[in-house]
Amino acid sequence: MNKKQMHAASPQVAEGDAVTAPAPARPAAVARASGDAAAPAPNFLRAIVADDMRTAKYGGRVVTRFPPEPNGYLHYGHAKSIILNFGLAEENNGVCHLRYDDTNPLKEEVEFEDAIAESVRWLGFDWGGHRYHASDYYDDLYRFAEWFVEQGLAYVDSQSAEEMRATRGTLTEPGIDSPYRNRSVAENLDLLRRMRAGEFPDGAHVLRLKIDMASPNVNMRDPAIYRIRHAKHHRTGNKWCIYPLYDYTHAISDALEHITHSICTLEFQDHRPLYDWVIEKLAEGGMLERPLPQQYEFARLNLTYVVLSKRRLIELVEKNEVDGWDDPRMPTIVGARRRGFTPEGFRLLAERIGVSKADSWIDMSVLEDCMRDDLNGRAERRMAVLDPVKLVIDNYPEGQTEDCEAPNHPHKPELGKRVLPLTRELWIERDDYTETPPKGYFRLTPGAEVRLRYGYIVKCVGAEKDGDGNVTAVHCTYDPDTRSGTPGADARKVKGNIHWLSAAHAVPAEVRIYDRLFKVPFPGARNPWGARSDAVAVELPSPAHRAVVAGDDDDNAEVAERNYLDDLNPDSKRVLRAFVEPALAGAPRESRFQFERHGYFVADLADHSPDAPVFNRAVTLRDSWSKP
Numbered sequence: 001m002n003k004k005q006m007h008a009a010s011p012q013v014a015e016g017d018a019v020t021a022p023a024p025a026r027p028a029a030v031a032r033a034s035g036d037a038a039a040p041a042p043n044f045l046r047a048i049v050a051d052d053m054r055t056a057k058y059g060g061r062v063v064t065r066f067p068p069e070p071n072g073y074l075h076y077g078h079a080k081s082i083i084l085n086f087g088l089a090e091e092n093n094g095v096c097h098l099r100y101d102d103t104n105p106l107k108e109e110v111e112f113e114d115a116i117a118e119s120v121r122w123l124g125f126d127w128g129g130h131r132y133h134a135s136d137y138y139d140d141l142y143r144f145a146e147w148f149v150e151q152g153l154a155y156v157d158s159q160s161a162e163e164m165r166a167t168r169g170t171l172t173e174p175g176i177d178s179p180y181r182n183r184s185v186a187e188n189l190d191l192l193r194r195m196r197a198g199e200f201p202d203g204a205h206v207l208r209l210k211i212d213m214a215s216p217n218v219n220m221r222d223p224a225i226y227r228i229r230h231a232k233h234h235r236t237g238n239k240w241c242i243y244p245l246y247d248y249t250h251a252i253s254d255a256l257e258h259i260t261h262s263i264c265t266l267e268f269q270d271h272r273p274l275y276d277w278v279i280e281k282l283a284e285g286g287m288l289e290r291p292l293p294q295q296y297e298f299a300r301l302n303l304t305y306v307v308l309s310k311r312r313l314i315e316l317v318e319k320n321e322v323d324g325w326d327d328p329r330m331p332t333i334v335g336a337r338r339r340g341f342t343p344e345g346f347r348l349l350a351e352r353i354g355v356s357k358a359d360s361w362i363d364m365s366v367l368e369d370c371m372r373d374d375l376n377g378r379a380e381r382r383m384a385v386l387d388p389v390k391l392v393i394d395n396y397p398e399g400q401t402e403d404c405e406a407p408n409h410p411h412k413p414e415l416g417k418r419v420l421p422l423t424r425e426l427w428i429e430r431d432d433y434t435e436t437p438p439k440g441y442f443r444l445t446p447g448a449e450v451r452l453r454y455g456y457i458v459k460c461v462g463a464e465k466d467g468d469g470n471v472t473a474v475h476c477t478y479d480p481d482t483r484s485g486t487p488g489a490d491a492r493k494v495k496g497n498i499h500w501l502s503a504a505h506a507v508p509a510e511v512r513i514y515d516r517l518f519k520v521p522f523p524g525a526r527n528p529w530g531a532r533s534d535a536v537a538v539e540l541p542s543p544a545h546r547a548v549v550a551g552d553d554d555d556n557a558e559v560a561e562r563n564y565l566d567d568l569n570p571d572s573k574r575v576l577r578a579f580v581e582p583a584l585a586g587a588p589r590e591s592r593f594q595f596e597r598h599g600y601f602v603a604d605l606a607d608h609s610p611d612a613p614v615f616n617r618a619v620t621l622r623d624s625w626s627k628p
């Protein structure tokens with residue numbers, strides 16, 4: 001991503017910008033969003049895979065995997081990983097496995113597994129029967145553990161967790177050998193089997209690989225591969241009371257599934273030597289087949305104005321800061337779906353931000369632009385009045401109804417037209433009338449003329465007010481010769497063009513206006529706004545802050561800079577009593593529309609019904625967040 005893109009923000013909506021046609025979409029984006037067969041942009045992973053195909057390193061196979069831990073719902077960052085892994089497989093006629101990394105019996109749940117599968121499917125991908133669990137391999141993993149012991153490559157360590165931490169060394173100092181490091185093979189095997197048989201309490205022993213306590217890479221300092229955990233696992237029940245650890249499990253699972261390209265985020269770069277060591281040894285011993293998988297790392301998605309960490313998201317849900325995992329403000333895939341975002345928008349995002357090996361931040365406006373560009377192409381146009389006030393056309397016959405025709409999509413005549421009934425009393429937006437117009441205000445003000453979209457030109461003659469001075473009805477007169485689409489209607493030009501609904505026909509609806517969850521780009525950072533200038537990229541927050549948003553700070557007070565919850569946006573959700581076109585009440589749940597002049601909206605997945613329509617705002621028509 002280049003610096004320009006970071007701030008590729010559209011201008012703020014100008015006051016008086018009454019004719020609000022949707023922002024023109026960038027042609028390239030539209031082409032890609034609508035499935036144009038443009039060649040995918042090159043990136044280092046596509047290049048590696050292409051190279052391996054050319055040299056037939058894996059006999060022309062591409063097998064990737066997406067390995068979530070089923071301990072929460074997927075977030076936007078996972079979407080990047082899913083699109084990358086499934087996308088690479090798809091582009092090369094390969095397959096991508098969905099593998100649950102369920103090695104922690106305490107945190108994982110079936111509910112999460114189902115939601116994860118559903119999210120992958122929603123993004124448009126199919127694992128084609130390749131749905132696996134790390135726990136499928138527990139027997140193999142254990143068998144291999146005994147093999148490592150027999151080879152003298154693993155030992156049972158009986159130090160306490162604190163002792164092990166204390167002897168691990170630092171980045172600059174080597175570790176210290178455990179006093180148990182030279183146990184005999186027979187003793188190790190006996191202890192391991194008794195660990196498995198449940199003879200010891202949690203924490204009494206661990207099984208460690210015997211690699212090198214002096215390695216400059218701390219991951220190679222005799223990493224633990226099995227620990228005792230007397231806990232029931234959601235799939236294997238009480239069969240096991242020892243559980244394998246991540247690095248060991250992950251490498252072997254990849255190899256057993258004949259993964260070719262094992263793609264993960266940068267923080268695993270230092271784990272790669274261990275990954276290679278484990279599967280290389282097993283292959284040398286004839287326990288695994290070659291060719292072995294190869295691990296590659298890419299930069300995780302970091303997005304401003306949200307936190308992308310399951311731990312943080314769990315906290316938001318548990319503290320009731322949001323309405324559950326699928327709250328449209330949550331940066332989860334289930335939240336995005338309810339928000340009205342599209343799978344195609346996420347794919348567009350993945351293409352625009354690309355894949356790199358350098359850590360960077362993507363501004364939320366880039367994601368919003370992708371959704372906007374995709375929705376602009378696909379969403380039919382409708383009218384909705386979100387803050388209604390009556391407009392009375394004084395010279396329009398009472399009881400008369402006229403059908404005005406409105407195109408469903410300005411650039412897609414094939415989507416047809418719909419009828420908007422026009423009557424004497426209409427609903428218009430409260431802020432489309434003012435007695436004291438600021439400069440450049442082209443809407444209703446006494447004496448001014450505007451066009452009622454797809455209808456007539458009307459002239460404002462004044463307004464009624466209640467005792468507190470609030471406008472209760474605006475009055476106007478219309479010119480019968482100016483109806484849109486009739487000969488000569490365009491002869492008279494007016495600058496303002498407002499939307500409206502017939503009061504007799506409009507349907508009340510709940511409209512939920514969602515905005516960014518956090519009010520600052522870097523929630524929890526000491527300088528949460530970063531450097532704001534359109535000329536330079538956002539100043540990266542400190543590594544400590546990165547740990548906070550990535551959920552890696554372990555609640556360490558020294559690392560946490562400020563409480564990110566203090567940066568929640570108090571206006572991220574507003575609920576309005578609005579009016580919508582009658583046909584919108586019958587719209588199927590999850591159908592998406594552009595409400596003219598307002599933005600893109602979706603019929604709520606859970607709450608929308610013909611009797612009580614509910615629409616969520618996905619995104620505005622233009623970016624109103626970037627600094628002027």
Ligand code: ATP
Nearest residue numbers: 067068069077078080081264265300301308309310
């Ligand atoms: P979190 O840190 O939010 O808990 P995680 O890495 O623990 O995420 P997993 O379920 O272990 O979540 O991740 C599944 C896959 O998604 C991993 O391959 C991981 O690298 C990838 N992933 C997680 N977060 C991101 C991100 N922000 N951008 C890209 N990929 C990500």
Ligand code: MG
Nearest residue numbers: 068069101310
């Ligand atoms: Mg994880």
